[in-house]
Amino acid sequence: xxxxxDPLDPDASSSALDVRLAARRGGFxxxxxxxxxxxxxxxxxxxxxxxxxDFRRYCALNPQACPLLGVTEPGDATLAALGADLxxxxxxxxxxxxxxxxxVDEPTDVTRWWRDDxxxxxxxxxxxxxxxxxxxxxxxxxxxxxxxxxMYRTSIATTPAGVFRGPTVVSMRPxxxxxxxxxxxxxxxxxxxxxxPLHLGDPSRIGIGDIAxxxxxxxxxxxxxxxxxxxxxxxxxQSAIATARPPFCITHAPGHMLVTDLLNRDLIAA
Amino acid sequence: xxxxxDPLDPDASSSALDVRLAARRGGFxxxxxxxxxxxxxxxxxxxxxxxxxDFRRYCALNPQACPLLGVTEPGDATLAALGADLxxxxxxxxxxxxxxxxxVDEPTDVTRWWRDDxxxxxxxxxxxxxxxxxxxxxxxxxxxxxxxxxMYRTSIATTPAGVFRGPTVVSMRPxxxxxxxxxxxxxxxxxxxxxxPLHLGDPSRIGIGDIAxxxxxxxxxxxxxxxxxxxxxxxxxQSAIATARPPFCITHAPGHMLVTDLLNRDLIAA
Numbered sequence: 001x002x003x004x005x006d007p008l009d010p011d012a013s014s015s016a017l018d019v020r021l022a023a024r025r026g027g028f029x030x031x032x033x034x035x036x037x038x039x040x041x042x043x044x045x046x047x048x049x050x051x052x053x054d055f056r057r058y059c060a061l062n063p064q065a066c067p068l069l070g071v072t073e074p075g076d077a078t079l080a081a082l083g084a085d086l087x088x089x090x091x092x093x094x095x096x097x098x099x100x101x102x103x104v105d106e107p108t109d110v111t112r113w114w115r116d117d118x119x120x121x122x123x124x125x126x127x128x129x130x131x132x133x134x135x136x137x138x139x140x141x142x143x144x145x146x147x148x149x150x151m152y153r154t155s156i157a158t159t160p161a162g163v164f165r166g167p168t169v170v171s172m173r174p175x176x177x178x179x180x181x182x183x184x185x186x187x188x189x190x191x192x193x194x195x196x197p198l199h200l201g202d203p204s205r206i207g208i209g210d211i212a213x214x215x216x217x218x219x220x221x222x223x224x225x226x227x228x229x230x231x232x233x234x235x236x237x238q239s240a241i242a243t244a245r246p247p248f249c250i251t252h253a254p255g256h257m258l259v260t261d262l263l264n265r266d267l268i269a270a
Numbered sequence: 271x272x273x274x275x276d277p278l279d280p281d282a283s284s285s286a287l288d289v290r291l292a293a294r295r296g297g298f299x300x301x302x303x304x305x306x307x308x309x310x311x312x313x314x315x316x317x318x319x320x321x322x323x324d325f326r327r328y329c330a331l332n333p334q335a336c337p338l339l340g341v342t343e344p345g346d347a348t349l350a351a352l353g354a355d356l357x358x359x360x361x362x363x364x365x366x367x368x369x370x371x372x373x374v375d376e377p378t379d380v381t382r383w384w385r386d387d388x389x390x391x392x393x394x395x396x397x398x399x400x401x402x403x404x405x406x407x408x409x410x411x412x413x414x415x416x417x418x419x420x421m422y423r424t425s426i427a428t429t430p431a432g433v434f435r436g437p438t439v440v441s442m443r444p445x446x447x448x449x450x451x452x453x454x455x456x457x458x459x460x461x462x463x464x465x466x467p468l469h470l471g472d473p474s475r476i477g478i479g480d481i482a483x484x485x486x487x488x489x490x491x492x493x494x495x496x497x498x499x500x501x502x503x504x505x506x507x508q509s510a511i512a513t514a515r516p517p518f519c520i521t522h523a524p525g526h527m528l529v530t531d532l533l534n535r536d537l538i539a540a
Contacts, residue, residue, distance in 0.1 A: 177469045184454040185466060196455060199447045201471060201497050227471050 012037040016083065019259040020091040029093045029108045031255040037131060040193070040262035042069055042082075043123040043234040044092060045241060046110075046250035049074040052119035054162025058240060059121065061159040065168050065236035067124040067192045069260070075116040082260040088120045094253040101245030110250050118250070124193035125234050125257055126171055128264045132186050138179045147218035148255075149173065151233050155207025156198065158236060163244040169215070170198060170206070170230040174222040180229050187231065189268045199230040206230065282307040286353060289529040290361040299363045299378045301525040307401060310463070310532035312339055312352075313393040313504040314362060315511060316380075316520035319344040322389035324432025328510060329391065331429040335438050335506035337394035337462045339530070345386040352530040358390045364523035371515030380520050388520070394463035395504050395527055396441055398534045402456050408449045417488035418525075419443065421503050425477025426468065428506060433514040439485070440468060440476070440500040444492040450499050457501065459538045469500040476500065 010019040010028060016039040022028035032041055047055055052074070059066035070079045077088045089111045097105035097113050105113070126149070130140055142149045149171045156168040175183055180200055188196040203211045211228060212219050216235055222228055241249060252258060280289040280298060286309040292298035302311055317325055322344070329336035340349045347358040359381045367375035367383050375383070396419070400410055412419045419441045426438040445453055450470055458466040473481045481498060482489050486505055492498055511519055522528060 177471050177475065181454055181466055181468075181470065184451055185458050188455050188458075196451055198451075200451065201447050202495075205447065205495060225472075225475060 010035045015039070016259040016261050017085065020083065020086065023093040023108070024087065024090040026108055029256075032093060032257045032259055033127065033255060036259050038263055038265070040069070040260045040264055040267060041125050041127045041257035042260055043125050043237070044088065044250075044252040044258050045121045045123065045237060046088070046118050047121070047241070047246060048115070048248055049117040049119050051163065051244075051246050055121060055164055055241075058158070058161035058164035059123070059237065061161055062168070062236065063191070064195050064198065064232040065158060065234070067194060068121060069124050069192060069262070070122040072120040074119050077114065077120070079120070079122060082122060082262060084261070086260070088258070089114050092252045092256055092258050094256040096251050096253050098246070098249040098251070100247055101242060106253055113250060115248075122258060122260070123234055123237060126194055126231060127257065128193040128267055129187045129190050129231070131264050132190060133183055136182065136186055138175065138183055138186075141174050141220040142218065145220060147220060149217050150214035150220055151216035151235055152203070152208045152230075153215045153239070154230075158240065163246075164240040166236070166240045166243045168198070169233045169235040169239055171217070171233040172211070172214070172228045172230050174220060174226040175229050176225055177227060180227055183229060191269055192267050194231050194233070197229050197231050200227050203228055280305045285309070286529040286531050287355065290353065290356065293363040293378070294357065294360040296378055299526075302363065302527045302529055303397065303525060306529050308533055308535070310339070310530045310534055310537060311395050311397045311527035312530055313395050313507070314358065314520075314522040314528050315391045315393065315507060316358070316388050317391070317511070317516055318385070318518055319387040319389050321433065321514075321516050325391060325434055325511075328428070328431035328434035329393065329507065331431055332438070332506065333461070334465050334468065334502040335428060335504070337464060338391060339394050339462060339532070340392040342390040344389050347384065347390070349390070349392060352392060352532060354531070356530070358528070359384050362522045362526055362528050364526040366521050366523050368516070368519040368521070370517055371512060376523055383520060385518075391507075392528060392530070393504055393507060396464055396501060397527065398463040398537055399457045399460050399501070401534050402460060403453055406452065406456055408445065408453055408456075411444050411490040412488065415490060417490060419487050420484035420489055421486035421505055422473070422478045422500075423485045423509070424500075428510065433516075434510040436506070436510045436513045438468070439503045439505040439509055441487070441503040442481070442484070442498045442500050444490060444496040445499050446495055447497060450497055453499060461539055462537050464502050464504070467499050467501050470497050473498055
């Protein structure tokens with residue numbers, strides 16, 4: 001693994017460490033989409049220990065939406081299994097800090113916000129399975145069109161745990177039937193990054209009223225020979241946290257993910 | 271394995287050997303659907319050696335429609351890998367004998383038709399994957415309704431080999447989206463019995479004009495919350511043989527399958 005002496009412009013061929021070091025040193029504050037493309041990127045949610053047991057249970061009860069890659073001990077900002085040097089206070093390019101559900105800061109470093117009772121949850125993200133789909137030659141419309149993926153709140157309730165509850169949020173990718181079948185096969189092997197689709201075909205069956213108006217992200221065109229295919233999405237736990245309005249919370253800023261040393265190819269289930 | 275001294279009425283709990291012995295002794299001439307349900311049932315096609323190389327290549331080129339479980343040496347009616355005692359001249363409950371594409375006999379024993387140049391092809395059948403789907407709690411409409419599965423000629427051409435060519439024939443099962451996704455997962459692990467679906471959703475995409483009018487088998491209802499899901503079907507090689515009109519050929523009679531000693535659970539791909 002290369003070890004830059006100065007902050008780099010990370011690119012797809014950079015290592016996870018390159019991106020983390022660039023973020024840690026403050027030279028890189030941008031989106032991580034497409035960077036260090038072999039490596040697993042992840043959602044981050046940091047909560048006070050008083051809420052951590054409930055949130056951990058919420059993730060365990062809803063593993064497709066909230067696939068846990070790692071959890072820290074209270075106050076510990078390291079997670080060696082995801083990167084020997086990893087520091088969760090500095091290594092994400094941009095964070096969001098929340099008090100009682102209100103956004104209070106968007107820093108590039110949360111060292112000054114850190115507390116001894118904070119527990120960090122690292123949750124798998126669809127970038128990994130998109131990488132696997134693209135590697136198998138399955139085109140992704142939102143990537144082709146340079147848009148964010150389309151996401152929708154559904155009528156599929158998550159299983160609640162303590163204060164955490166709410167709808168399953170899904171991301172949608174339009175695919176031909178043959179590619180949808182292959183996408184089921186590929187993503188079924190990746191349970192740590194949302195796994196198989198939850199639904200395909202008629203959006204109204206999962207409570208989506210207008211496919212052209214996503215609740216998050218950007219609408220994309222669905223061609224006549226395509227079906228919309230829906231996967232559980234990492235916005236689900238973010239939405240549950242927003243609804244719970246915890247007294248204090250830190251998350252990554254949208255698109256500014258934690259880049260771990262896990263390799264996408266290592267996520268494939270045996 | 272039990273070993274009856276008299277022809278039995280085979281049932282779901284009987285062994286493959288029970289069914290073969292009952293067929294061999296002439297006491298059983300019926301359909302094999304639902305019998306010896308743990309065991310792999312198969313399609314049978316017996317061709318003169320002069321055509322066997324082409325047909326073998328046809329199967330290899332179209333493995334989803336024609337998954338080969340075994341092939342005999344010319345003139346040999348045994349296939350020990352599928353049953354130590356197995357005799358392909360006697361163990362199928364009813365055969366069809368063809369000359370120049372015309373049906374000339376429907377005997378329960380083909381000993382008198384046997385020739386030293388005949389090569390037998392044993393081809394996987396959807397009974398095995400239906401067994402796996404039912405075991406996972408996925409309901410199958412045609413089973414519930416006591417009908418034959420609906421089958422359709424499609425616009426998906428098989429890859430030709432010698433005189434063998436023609437459309438892929440598919441079987442269709444209506445499933446909810448969630449069950450369709452699970453069915454893709456389950457049948458992807460069963461490549462020796464047609465594997466994953468070829469298509470799901472809009473039938474016209476694969477050249478099916480009227481889903482209510484199957485080319486073979488019986489129509490079944492498709493509910494509002496279901497998608498038609500299409501698998502390659504063992505009628506594909508039968509159709510290719512019918513089109514080729516070989517000078518001589520023996521097949522099983524529809525629904526009267528060869529019951530082998532392979533276990534359905536042993537077909538699951540590693």
